Structure formats: structure tokens, C-alpha cells
Amino acid sequence: MAAEHDEVPLNAIRVFVAIAREGSVTRAASTLGTTQSSVSRYLAVLQDYLGADLVERRGRRSELTEFGRLFVNTVAEPLDTVCFTAKRMRRRTQADGNRIVVRTSLSTFAHSFLIPNLSAFSAEMGGVIVDVISSLSPPTSSDDFDILITRDLSVIEPADDWEIYNETLVCVGSPNHVTGRSLSIVRSMPILNITSRPDILPTWLRAMNLSTKDIKPGARYDHNYLALPAVMTGKCLLVTPEILVGDLVRGGVLQVLPGSRTPSGMQYRAYAVDRSDKPEIARAFCRWLARLCKKAAILESG
Structure with missing residues (x-):
């Protein structure tokens, strides 16, 4: 039992970093795609393991304790490095190399305009598969995507960008x-x-x-x-x-x-991140999307 208790709760650490970054258990649960009760349980596990409180209530708000701030500042960057490396290596070993991931904060743009036209891009590029994910949260360098389409978010890592729609x-x-x-x-x-x-x-x-x-x-x-x-x-x-x-x-x-x-x-932009392991396909997608939006703008003005 003692050996089991001494195992570092890595999942709980990941959840706590999300709580610290999002500023609340509720937002952390949304970011992680899980329930508030699950996030609270992970927090309790980590506090029990460390023997210290990481979060304290201030009225209706929750804030990190001094120990919590020290802990998250120590573990957040190494955790990001581990997650980023694991995702990159996983993608490199996947059998299907003809696939890109498009992330967007524009859910209706994706639903009404982008996705209905993806078959044309796939045909043009010899069957490339385009996965589309939607998120309103700021992207990080550990997130798994090749292209970001947004009007209000910014990329904090090296990327080529295109203006696609005013x-x-x-x-x-x-x-x-x-x-x-x-x-x-x-x-x-x-x-x-x-x-x-x-x-x-x-x-x-x-x-x-x-x-x-x-x-x-x-x-x-x-x-x-x-x-x-x-x-x-x-x-x-x-x-x-x-x-x-x-x-x-x-x-x-x-x-x-x-x-x-x-x-x-407002201006819509597309970013092809440098860390993509399919940079040429990612850039080709952005150029294709810019042409598609330009054609749509011409039809609108006509």
C-alpha cells in the first residue's frame, strides 16, 4: 500500500495545471472535456499526495495558495514539454501520414462554409484527410493541430499566416x-x-x-x-x-x-504552425482556403 501511495499522480498534476491556467474548476473541466466532480477528485488526490492545500476559497472565487503557485510554476513547463514530445512522436509513428488537423475558434464558419468544401480540397490534394476541431480557448504549443483558423485568437509559436476574409x-x-x-x-x-x-x-x-x-x-x-x-x-x-x-x-x-x-x-486568418509534420500540406490548405474565401467575397459583392 505504501508503494502504491508513493506513485506520483501524473493525471492529477495535469488536471491541476489546467485549473491554474483556467482560473477555476469549471473552466478546467470544460477545457479537459470532463466533469467538475472529476476535476475536483483529481485535485483532492494531488492535495492528499502533497500534504498541502493547492486551492483556497475566497468568497465565491477560488485562488491558488502560495504552495499551489509555487508547485504550478515548477511543473507546468516540464509537463508541456512531455505532452508536446509525446504527441509529436505519436503522430510521426501513425500509419496514416496523409492527414492534417485544423483547429478553429469559428464554429459556424466551419459548419456552414469550411466543412462543406473540404471534399474539394481533399480531391485536389489526392485524398488528404482533414480533421476539424473547434475550441474557443487560446492554443498552446502542446496542442495537436497543423492549422489554426481564427478571428480573435493568436498563435504564440512560429507560423506562416494568411489573411482569408475581411x-x-x-x-x-x-x-x-x-x-x-x-x-x-x-x-x-x-x-x-x-x-x-x-x-x-x-x-x-x-x-x-x-x-x-x-x-x-x-x-x-x-x-x-x-x-x-x-x-x-x-x-x-x-x-x-x-x-x-x-x-x-x-x-x-x-x-x-x-x-x-x-x-x-474583424479579419479571419489562417496559421500553418512550423511544428506541423506535414508543413507543405498545411500551407497548401491555407492557400486553398484563402482562394475559396476570396471567391466567396467576389460572389457576395456581385
């Missing part, structure tokens, strides 16, 4: 409800709210010389891809990046309100 906003609705109507319809028809992009509606309202008092607020959705079915079938409007609804507009499923188009000031 975001343009439009207000759309079902043709059944907006055909023949002017921009003034926003005063009477609800506009859906996207909580993951709280910047969109205020930016658009300023460009239209409107305020929140001039519109009728509608239902809230976490992401644009959840709101799209609602605006396609309901009596409501959605202010959204035009690239997300371009195919729906051209197919007659949605209609852009005249005069509602405006730049948001």
Missing part, C-alpha cells in the same frame, strides 16, 4: 417575411441575438445609425449555426457575417435586407 455583416430573413421590405423592418421584426458574438449587433447598429431602442430584440442563441434554422423558418431577422449565409442567400432560402451590408472590422 468580415462583412448583413441582416437576413426569410423571403416570405422580408421580400419587398426596407431596412425599417428591424423596428417591428425581432432580431436574434448571438451570445458568442456580442460584438456583432452593436457594430451593425452603429453602422446603420440605429440604437438598441430602435429594434425589437428576439431570442438568444449561443452560435450562429443554431440561429440559422430559426431565421430560415420563423418571422425574425439575423445579423450575421455574410460568408456564413452566402449559399443560403444564393439558393433563395434567405434574403439580405437592402442597405444592411457593412464591414465589421
Whole structure:
């Protein structure tokens, strides 16, 4: 039993580093893809092993103890090195070398625009498999990806980057409800709210010389891809990046309100990280995506 107790709880250390980086058990659980109770159990195991508290409650908040800060500062970097090395060596020994991993913070962009076009890239590149993962958390050098597509995150490691899209906003609705109507319809028809992009509606309202008092607020959705079915079938409007609804507009499923188009000031970029073990495929993907977005922007302006 004593020998078993002396084994270093490596999984618990990894969980504690996540708690320290994320600032809470809840966010650490989300980052690790597990439950809060599981994270709390790992924390208890590590505290028991070390014989010291690592986290203390301050009102409703949790903060690292002095010992906890000392411990995480000591183990975090070596842990990152171990994880990074293991992932790189694992990928190098995989039989399937014709695969890249694309990570993105733009879930609706991936759902509505990127993924439907991936078969074309695969065909162009002789059957390359593209894995797509979505995360809003800042990437680290130990994360397993070849390409990052983002509008709001930055890469802290060497990478080539491409500007792929300067975001343009439009207000759309079902043709059944907006055909023949002017921009003034926003005063009477609800506009859906996207909580993951709280910047969109205020930016658009300023460009239209409107305020929140001039519109009728509608239902809230976490992401644009959840709101799209609602605006396609309901009596409501959605202010959204035009690239997300371009195919729906051209197919007659949605209609852009005249005069509602405006730049948001946000820029989508693609990064091909230097540590990728398939750098040429990663760079080819970024060049392909830049061409695809340029073509979409031309269709939008036309």
C-alpha cells in the first residue's frame, strides 16, 4: 500500500495545471472535456499526495495558495514539454501520414462554409484527410493541430499566416417575411441575438445609425449555426457575417435586407504552425482556403 501511495499522480498534476491556467474548476473541466466532480477528485488526490492545500476559497472565487503557485510554476513547463514530445512522436509513428488537423475558434464558419468544401480540397490534394476541431480557448504549443483558423485568437509559436476574409455583416430573413421590405423592418421584426458574438449587433447598429431602442430584440442563441434554422423558418431577422449565409442567400432560402451590408472590422486568418509534420500540406490548405474565401467575397459583392 505504501508503494502504491508513493506513485506520483501524473493525471492529477495535469488536471491541476489546467485549473491554474483556467482560473477555476469549471473552466478546467470544460477545457479537459470532463466533469467538475472529476476535476475536483483529481485535485483532492494531488492535495492528499502533497500534504498541502493547492486551492483556497475566497468568497465565491477560488485562488491558488502560495504552495499551489509555487508547485504550478515548477511543473507546468516540464509537463508541456512531455505532452508536446509525446504527441509529436505519436503522430510521426501513425500509419496514416496523409492527414492534417485544423483547429478553429469559428464554429459556424466551419459548419456552414469550411466543412462543406473540404471534399474539394481533399480531391485536389489526392485524398488528404482533414480533421476539424473547434475550441474557443487560446492554443498552446502542446496542442495537436497543423492549422489554426481564427478571428480573435493568436498563435504564440512560429507560423506562416494568411489573411482569408475581411468580415462583412448583413441582416437576413426569410423571403416570405422580408421580400419587398426596407431596412425599417428591424423596428417591428425581432432580431436574434448571438451570445458568442456580442460584438456583432452593436457594430451593425452603429453602422446603420440605429440604437438598441430602435429594434425589437428576439431570442438568444449561443452560435450562429443554431440561429440559422430559426431565421430560415420563423418571422425574425439575423445579423450575421455574410460568408456564413452566402449559399443560403444564393439558393433563395434567405434574403439580405437592402442597405444592411457593412464591414465589421474583424479579419479571419489562417496559421500553418512550423511544428506541423506535414508543413507543405498545411500551407497548401491555407492557400486553398484563402482562394475559396476570396471567391466567396467576389460572389457576395456581385
